Amino acid sequence: MTQQDQIMAGWSLSAPGIHGGRVPMRDWSREEVDVCVVGAGASGGVVGAKLAEAGFSVVILDAGPHWDPMSDFISDEHASTKLFWTDERITGGNDPVELGSNNSGRGVGGSTVHYSMVALRAHPHHFRRRTLEGSIEDADHRDWPLAFEDLEPYYEEVEEELQIAGPTFYPWGKPRRRRYPQREHELNASANVLVRGCAKLGIPVAPSPIATLSAPHEDRPPCVYRGFCNFGCTTNAKSSILVTYIPRAIRAGAEIRGNAMVARITHDSHGRATGVLHFRKGSDELFQQRAKSVIVAGYAIESPRLLLNSAGSLFPEGLANSSGRVGKYFMVQSSEQVYAKFTERINQYKAPPPGGAITEHFNRTMPGVGFVGGYTIEVIGPHPVDFVAKMATGRGLWGEGLRREMLDYNCFSGLGMVGAVMSNVNNEVKLHETEQDQYGLPVSHVIFSYHDNDKRLIKHAREKMTEILQAAGGEDVWSDHRMAHLFGTCRMGLDPDDSVVNVDCRAHDVPNLFICDGSVFPNSTGVNPSLTIQALAARTADRICDMARRGEL
Amino acid sequence: MRSTQEQDDEFRSSYPNYNVLDKWFSPDWDDQTRKVVRHRLEKVPPIRFFSETEAQTLAAVAERIMPQPDRTESGRIPIVPWIDEKLYEDQRDGYRYEKLPPQRQAWQKGLAAINETAGILFKGRRFVDLDAESQDAVLKRIQKGDPPGEIWKQLPSQSFFEHMLLKNVVKTYYMHPIAWNEIGYNGPSSPRGHVRIWEDGLDPWEAQEEARRR
Ligand SMILES: Cc1cc2nc3c(=O)[nH]c(=O)nc-3n(C[C@H](O)[C@H](O)[C@H](O)COP(=O)(O)OP(=O)(O)OC[C@H]3O[C@@H](n4cnc5c(N)ncnc54)[C@H](O)[C@@H]3O)c2cc1C
Numbered sequence: 122m123t124q125q126d127q128i129m130a131g132w133s134l135s136a137p138g139i140h141g142g143r144v145p146m147r148d149w150s151r152e153e154v155d156v157c158v159v160g161a162g163a164s165g166g167v168v169g170a171k172l173a174e175a176g177f178s179v180v181i182l183d184a185g186p187h188w189d190p191m192s193d194f195i196s197d198e199h200a201s202t203k204l205f206w207t208d209e210r211i212t213g214g215n216d217p218v219e220l221g222s223n224n225s226g227r228g229v230g231g232s233t234v235h236y237s238m239v240a241l242r243a244h245p246h247h248f249r250r251r252t253l254e255g256s257i258e259d260a261d262h263r264d265w266p267l268a269f270e271d272l273e274p275y276y277e278e279v280e281e282e283l284q285i286a287g288p289t290f291y292p293w294g295k296p297r298r299r300r301y302p303q304r305e306h307e308l309n310a311s312a313n314v315l316v317r318g319c320a321k322l323g324i325p326v327a328p329s330p331i332a333t334l335s336a337p338h339e340d341r342p343p344c345v346y347r348g349f350c351n352f353g354c355t356t357n358a359k360s361s362i363l364v365t366y367i368p369r370a371i372r373a374g375a376e377i378r379g380n381a382m383v384a385r386i387t388h389d390s391h392g393r394a395t396g397v398l399h400f401r402k403g404s405d406e407l408f409q410q411r412a413k414s415v416i417v418a419g420y421a422i423e424s425p426r427l428l429l430n431s432a433g434s435l436f437p438e439g440l441a442n443s444s445g446r447v448g449k450y451f452m453v454q455s456s457e458q459v460y461a462k463f464t465e466r467i468n469q470y471k472a473p474p475p476g477g478a479i480t481e482h483f484n485r486t487m488p489g490v491g492f493v494g495g496y497t498i499e500v501i502g503p504h505p506v507d508f509v510a511k512m513a514t515g516r517g518l519w520g521e522g523l524r525r526e527m528l529d530y531n532c533f534s535g536l537g538m539v540g541a542v543m544s545n546v547n548n549e550v551k552l553h554e555t556e557q558d559q560y561g562l563p564v565s566h567v568i569f570s571y572h573d574n575d576k577r578l579i580k581h582a583r584e585k586m587t588e589i590l591q592a593a594g595g596e597d598v599w600s601d602h603r604m605a606h607l608f609g610t611c612r613m614g615l616d617p618d619d620s621v622v623n624v625d626c627r628a629h630d631v632p633n634l635f636i637c638d639g640s641v642f643p644n645s646t647g648v649n650p651s652l653t654i655q656a657l658a659a660r661t662a663d664r665i666c667d668m669a670r671r672g673e674l
Numbered sequence: 675m676r677s678t679q680e681q682d683d684e685f686r687s688s689y690p691n692y693n694v695l696d697k698w699f700s701p702d703w704d705d706q707t708r709k710v711v712r713h714r715l716e717k718v719p720p721i722r723f724f725s726e727t728e729a730q731t732l733a734a735v736a737e738r739i740m741p742q743p744d745r746t747e748s749g750r751i752p753i754v755p756w757i758d759e760k761l762y763e764d765q766r767d768g769y770r771y772e773k774l775p776p777q778r779q780a781w782q783k784g785l786a787a788i789n790e791t792a793g794i795l796f797k798g799r800r801f802v803d804l805d806a807e808s809q810d811a812v813l814k815r816i817q818k819g820d821p822p823g824e825i826w827k828q829l830p831s832q833s834f835f836e837h838m839l840l841k842n843v844v845k846t847y848y849m850h851p852i853a854w855n856e857i858g859y860n861g862p863s864s865p866r867g868h869v870r871i872w873e874d875g876l877d878p879w880e881a882q883e884e885a886r887r888r
Pocket of ligand 1: 159160161162163164165182183184185222223224225226227228229231232233235236237238239240241380382383417418420421423424427485603605606607618638639640649650651652654
């Protein structure tokens with residue numbers, strides 16, 4: 122359909138176009154849709170777009186705004202706070218997780234608007250951790266109910282849509298059946314540091330697969346290495362969900378409703394979901410969106426919170442929570458960062474923060490190290506506001522000493538790990554007993570403590586990163602604790618008493634409710650999660666189509 | 675007391691002739707970024723949340739965390755007004771440590787506690803009236819987690835110091851173009867990006883060094 126046809130056909134809304142201006146969009150607010158998706162991020166965008174293209178009527182709600190990349194994204198760290206989920210969350214446990222800018226986005230595109238674009242596949246062994254690693258005290262890591270091979274075609278599908286730029290040969294994981302859609306990116310100075318250090322130590326290192334264009338694709342230009350990727354891409358080179366799947370969804374007739382915070386999922390007396398109640402910006406009223414199926418895609422804190430907030434007489438412990446597993450087994454990935462000073466100018470603000478190089482050499486259970494699981498080592502590139510906070514807290518440095526050290530900002534180079542973390546029933550997202558958010562909804566209370574295995578893994582990674590930086594000529598090495606990426610709070614599994622969703626991301630308890638974001642991971646892998654989240658969402662869309670065809674919805 | 679010359683040397687930038695604002699009309703600055711930075715430079719917010727004593731205490735603390743002895747009153751990077759605005763508008767961070775009260779209470783209690791500790795350690799004097807060395811002694815006790823004082827019994831001092839005081843002061847300092855100049859940060863870059871991204875590679879519009887410090 123042309124835009125004219127769409128308007129003639131009664132598409133009465135409009136949404137920001139990715140190159141400015143507005144595009145026509147359908148309005149589903151008064152109708153019962155086939156599918157209502159909560160969250161327009163990595164998973165919600167993929168599943169919503171695919172289902173709209175398959176002919177379902179779809180509305181995707183997001184708590185934050187529908188960004189216009191041409192005018193909303195600002196080339197400034199402080200002004201970009203609006204991209205993050207900044208509503209209050211209470212964080213506790215022995216190792217409380219720093220949330221906000223470090224962990225979750227808010228707005229159409231979700232966290233992919235500001236993520237770092239490292240686009241890795243999990244390895245076949247990540248799906249079988251329990252089998253391979255056996256039982257471990259105080260941990261409850263599980264095999265996935267699906268195998269790498271089940272996701273492989275979907276990894277290929279999303280890599281194609283996102284036009285991942287990567288090397289012709291990528292040395293880790295299952296050998297690829299096709300090469301990456303786009304050629305690899307040039308390495309920046311920090312990536313050269315990683316390569317130099319690894320070469321000295323005999324550690325294999327490779328170009329990193331990244332979700333930003335290295336060549337023009339359709340109406341989007343290649344990356345110009347602005348380096349502001351964590352604050353929204355103003356040129357549309359970055360393959361965020363906002364500029365890839367969302368436009369597809371709109372063209373296929375979906376409505377994307379920004380500034381719509383879902384407060385509750387409603388259900389009927391038979392225990393089937395009937396839609397959602399949501400707040401819209403500037404109103405205290407709760408609006409209803411009726412839907413034949415609901416897909417929750419709010420990420421691993423908001424998704425369980427929404428289910429718990431949707432408790433009712435049929436579901437006293439929260440929707441889809443007969444197992445008591447909603448909110449349990451919360452996981453992060455350890456993301457310790459290590460920095461060193463160099464005599465050359467590094468200028469870490471340039472080019473995408475992953476720099477263009479990576480090593481997954483340690484992403485496996487290694488003999489004789491005293492821990493299971495592994496990690497990747499990646500390049501990072503913080504701008505000054507972020508960097509100074511790391512230096513101040515990581516080194517406990519302030520005063521004249523801090524201001525002097527910062528004069529050498531341009532000579533620092535850093536590495537960051539992405540490490541697997543054990544799952545444990547005591548780590549959880551629950552509703553806070555007294556505190557409420559701006560909508561009057563109980564806020565999340567997030568509890569997290571590292572397992573001893575995690576601590577040993579982090580120590581190993583910190584030592585390796587230090588060795589690499591030193592081998593590359595770095596001095597004055599220091600590190601900062603960090604955690605990133607959220608998982609586990611609606612885990613998938615075969616046993617309805619021990620998991621929340623099945624292999625198709627369908628809730629065991631509510632047949633027309635799906636959860637398909639990071640929260641379904643039964644263990645955290647040793648790679649950045651988005652590509653796996655997106656592949657899983659793409660698979661879920663296909664499974665929903667199959668179920669609909671067979672009349673099983 | 676050291677001479678002004680020594681203090682100047684201490685913070686001598688490698689980029690004395692670099693001014694990021696010279697690029698205001700270049701392809702590195704788009705309209706929305708100009709708007710934000712102009713606001714930051716011209717519309718320093720008035721103090722609306724802190725009491726006068728709180729604002730003075732915080733100003734003295736900020737001067738120890740990010741000292742600016744080399745600058746005149748009007749040439750300084752303002753710190754307190756932006757923290758005050760954050761609290762006045764109650765802009766949250768997206769997380770709060772379990773043991774800390776909501777941010778407004780935490781700041782009020784924390785600033786009062788700093789004065790209490792100063793009084794206990796230094797014969798009833800207020801933090802603002804101490805010399806720099808004594809002020810640092812107070813802050814170090816707070817950072818270490820063992821400051822004397824009743825108020826700290828309700829507020830974990832280490833956590834308050836690290837997550838509220840330290841982070842907010844240093845982040846506020848480095849969001850200012852004067853700080854960008856000093857460290858040779860390229861600043862905004864939209865829509866223009868970079869070509870020379872390798873070690874010592876510099877695009878013509880990046881900060882050129884006069885003398886390398888190291
Ligand atoms: C700084 C940073 C860098 C990262 N870098 C990488 C990287 O390099 N590679 C990688 O693979 N991953 C990276 N990640 C992680 C990645 O972005 C996330 O894992 C991924 O986006 C999660 O997908 P999701 O669909 O589960 O949630 P999200 O993408 O976060 O989307 C969730 C959406 O749901 C909305 N929402 C939540 N609750 C509600 C509600 N009740 N009502 C309405 N809307 C709601 C939110 O507003 C949000 O837009 C990074 C993350 C951060 C923060």
